Amino acid sequence: MDYDRGRVYQCTKCCFAGEKRAAIKHYACKYFGVDEHMFSCELCNFSTDNKQLMKRHPSFYAPHSKARLFATEQGIYRGSDEAYLKVNPNPQQVDPEQHLSKWKQEASVLFWITKRKPKPSSAAGSAQQLISSINLPVLQSALTSYFETNPVYNPSPLNLPSVPSTTE
Numbered sequence: 001m002d003y004d005r006g007r008v009y010q011c012t013k014c015c016f017a018g019e020k021r022a023a024i025k026h027y028a029c030k031y032f033g034v035d036e037h038m039f040s041c042e043l044c045n046f047s048t049d050n051k052q053l054m055k056r057h058p059s060f061y062a063p064h065s066k067a068r069l070f071a072t073e074q075g076i077y078r079g080s081d082e083a084y085l086k087v088n089p090n091p092q093q094v095d096p097e098q099h100l101s102k103w104k105q106e107a108s109v110l111f112w113i114t115k116r117k118p119k120p121s122s123a124a125g126s127a128q129q130l131i132s133s134i135n136l137p138v139l140q141s142a143l144t145s146y147f148e149t150n151p152v153y154n155p156s157p158l159n160l161p162s163v164p165s166t167t168e
């Protein structure tokens with residue numbers, strides 16, 4: 001699968017943004033139900049599309065061990081954790097076209113630049129200067145939406161130059 005390295009994909013349901021692989025993982029983990037994942041556990045309802053994670057979940061997912069203890073006490077434990085593994089023959093897939101929105105190349109580049117800034121306070125300041133010196137509306141909206149998730153307490157923070165609306 002082509003993961004389109006460097007390009008930013010944003011979740012259509014929240015402000016999560018990151019590389020395609022991360023965005024797909026985010027969407028599947030957050031919005032797919034137990035029965036929509038490839039693997040699920042009938043004991044604790046843990047679900048994932050990752051087989052290794054599925055195998056390991058009894059060791060880090062507390063509800064599983066609690067449920068195992070409870071089932072054992074009740075005398076209904078099936079004898080092994082594997083006995084609860086359910087495989088979905090038709091798992092729901094994340095469709096990047098439908099569930100994610102792909103940022104423009106320029107906006108993606110700026111996203112990673114702003115992500116890499118070491119100090120959040122100075123990053124906000126320099127990014128504001130960056131925003132007011134850029135004329136591409138797509139970059140402004142990308143940066144603005146990014147910084148809306150990290151509020152800057154300033155009555156008129158951006159002071160964007162007015163840009164004629166363009167159609168793509």
Ligand SMILES: [Zn+2]
Nearest residue numbers: 011013014016
């Ligand atoms: Zn989301």
Ligand SMILES: [Zn+2]
Nearest residue numbers: 041044046064
């Ligand atoms: Zn489980």
